[in-house]
Amino acid sequence: MARTLGRLITAMVTPFDTAGEVDLERAARLAQALVASRSDGVVVNGTTGESPTLNAGERLALLESVRDALPDHAVVMGTGSYDTAATVALTREAGQRGADAALVVAPYYSKPPQEGLIAHYQAVADVGLPVIIYNIPGRCGVNVSVETQLRLAAHPGIVGTKEAAGDVEQTAAICAGAPPGFRVWSGDDSLTLPFLSVGAYGVVSVVSHVAGDAIRRMVEAFVAGDVHGAMARHHRLMPLFKGLFVSSNPIAVKAALQHIGFDAGGLRLPLVPLDDQRTRTLHTLLDSLGDLVGLSTGQAVQAGRA
DSSP, X not given: XXXXXXXXXXXXXXXXXXXXXXXXXXXXXXXXXXXXXXXXEEEESSTTTTGGGOOHHHHHHHHHHHHHHOTTSEEEEEOOOSOHHHHHHHHHHHHHTTOSEEEEEOOOSSOOOHHXXXXXXXXXXXXXXXXXEEEOHHHHSOOOOHHHHHHXXXXXXXXXXXXXXXXXXXXXXXXXXXXXXXXXXXXXXXXXXHHHHXXXXXXXXXXXXXXHHHHHXXXXXXXXXXXXXXXXXXXXXXXXXXXXXXXXXXHHHHHHHHHTTOOOOXXXXXXXXXXXXXXXXXXXXXXXXXXXXXXXXXXXXXXXXX
């Protein structure tokens, strides 16, 4: 069954138990709660999921657990690395284990030229699992240029891009030049509305862990032509867009989840918890936002709201 890669996808944290091991049961419950809170689906093993610290077995077990928990919703797996052969192999395995698409970060550390990026993404897309480009030069040291992304968009297996370069002009150029059906998702919560205004389709969100319904309503308002309503919702969400990124992601969002009642466990080194002062500030922010903040923690997925 083909599952839709919708407008609101949550880049999901990876829950850990008290021993620091991946908590698969809690991951399944979190995935269900996110969909019940109006995400269309989730990304596992992404930046927010602490992918650099997960081993191959953990990554695939996480995918299988979340896939089983969300039979009717999209599950995207982060499969990218600086090694093309390893990325190809993990992408193939992800497809065999039920992923609907692969989110493939630009190769980091090696800083390949644009022609190398093209060859890398084409090799991964040739596996046959739909590929979403993940352009985040602040982490990777290389920007996947407009020209490169438009060349890659011609590959039938490359279905979209998560743009986290923080550049509205670049995003506008991709949206203007891409073929029909190629989707652009914002990779920065704070830029979702600006990106929608130049043609983006949606967002791969972190803030939706704690404000999924509010982000969904903002996107829906814009799509329906209610620009002022979308703008008002964006303005109300702005403190969260800042407050959940006071430290390296996912440090703050894990602290926020715990505060609103979902314990996703700790972090793996080299990430460390927020200090006491920033924790108190975050708690005050969350408490001040009232009904804007929340996570549906019922066991059953409310399919009618997704």
